[in-house]
Amino acid sequence: MATFLLKTEPTEFSFAHLLAKGPAGVPWNGVSNNTALIHLRAMKRGDLLLIYHTCDQRAIVGTARVTGLPTQDPTRPGLTPQGLPKFAVVPIVALAAATTPLSLTQMKADPDFATFTLLKQPRLSVMPVPETLAAKILRALDGPLPKTHPK
DNA sequence: GCCAACGTTGGC
DNA sequence: GCCAACGTTGGC
Numbered sequence: 001m002a003t004f005l006l007k008t009e010p011t012e013f014s015f016a017h018l019l020a021k022g023p024a025g026v027p028w029n030g031v032s033n034n035t036a037l038i039h040l041r042a043m044k045r046g047d048l049l050l051i052y053h054t055c056d057q058r059a060i061v062g063t064a065r066v067t068g069l070p071t072q073d074p075t076r077p078g079l080t081p082q083g084l085p086k087f088a089v090v091p092i093v094a095l096a097a098a099t100t101p102l103s104l105t106q107m108k109a110d111p112d113f114a115t116f117t118l119l120k121q122p123r124l125s126v127m128p129v130p131e132t133l134a135a136k137i138l139r140a141l142d143g144p145l146p147k148t149h150p151k
Numbered sequence: 152g153c154c155a156a157c158g159t160t161g162g163c
Numbered sequence: 164g165c166c167a168a169c170g171t172t173g174g175c
Contacts, residue, residue, distance in 0.1 A: 007161090033160095033170075054161055104162080123160050123169060 003048040003134035004039060005060070005118060006092075007125040010053045015062040018051070018094040025064075025093035029073055032087065036126035040088040041070050041080075049092060050129060050137060052118070059101035060137060067091045098141035112136060 006028065008014070018026060031037055049064040070088035072078065078086040107113040117127040129137070 009161090035170095058162075121169090122162070122167090125160085 001046050001048060002042070002044070003050065003129040003131065004043060005050045005052055005127050005129050006064070007052045007054055009055055010057055011055065015051045015053065015094065015097065018064060018092070019062070019097060021094065023093055025067055025091055027071075027089045028092050029075075029087075029089040031126060033123075033125060035121075035124055037086070037088055039126040039128055040090055041084045042128075043070055043090050045069060048134065050134070051094075053101075057101070058104040060098065060141065061101045062097045063095040063138070063141070064092045065095055067093055100140065100142045102137055102140045106140075 013026075028040075031040055043066045045066055045068050047066040049066060050060050051062045051064055052060050068091040070085050070090045072085040073087040073089045076087040080086050104118075107116065108119060112133065113119060116129075116133060117124060121127070
């Protein structure tokens with residue numbers, strides 16, 4: 001199981017909004033940046049997601065789960081030369097809100113995060129999170145954490 | 152194929 | 164609101 005970080009503007013689509021969708025979840029769409037799309041296409045059912053709010057909040061605010069494989073965006077159909085969805089969309093559901101959101105400031109102050117893509121490529125909206133870092137982030141969020149894979 | 156101009160993102 | 168970092172576009 002891999003872990004990825006997804007950025008969202010809370011004014012556009014907040015983690016609270018995702019939570020409110022419940023087990024139905026949402027298709028994570030609207031990504032156009034090629035590097036971000038490469039990571040989206042690599043997602044598998046069961047992968048863990050860390051949801052980061054940009055703008056005023058600038059913190060990881062909750063966790064979510066990938067519930068299916070990436071598919072084509074119905075509004076922008078097309079495949080890559082490798083036969084993968086060009087503008088990939090991934091179904092996700094919220095898991096839990098963080099009891100303690102982990103702020104960008106905190107991550108910047110921690111040497112363990114020095115090579116983290118979130119800090120090195122501030123404009124990338126979808127990125128993989130190394131396993132050791134993901135574990136550390138989950139401990140910091142200190143909420144009801146995901147324990148099991150979906151059935 | 153290069154690169155200048157322009158657009159977008161997101162932290163400050 | 165500004166601007167740095169990137170990505171994209173289009174003229175050549």
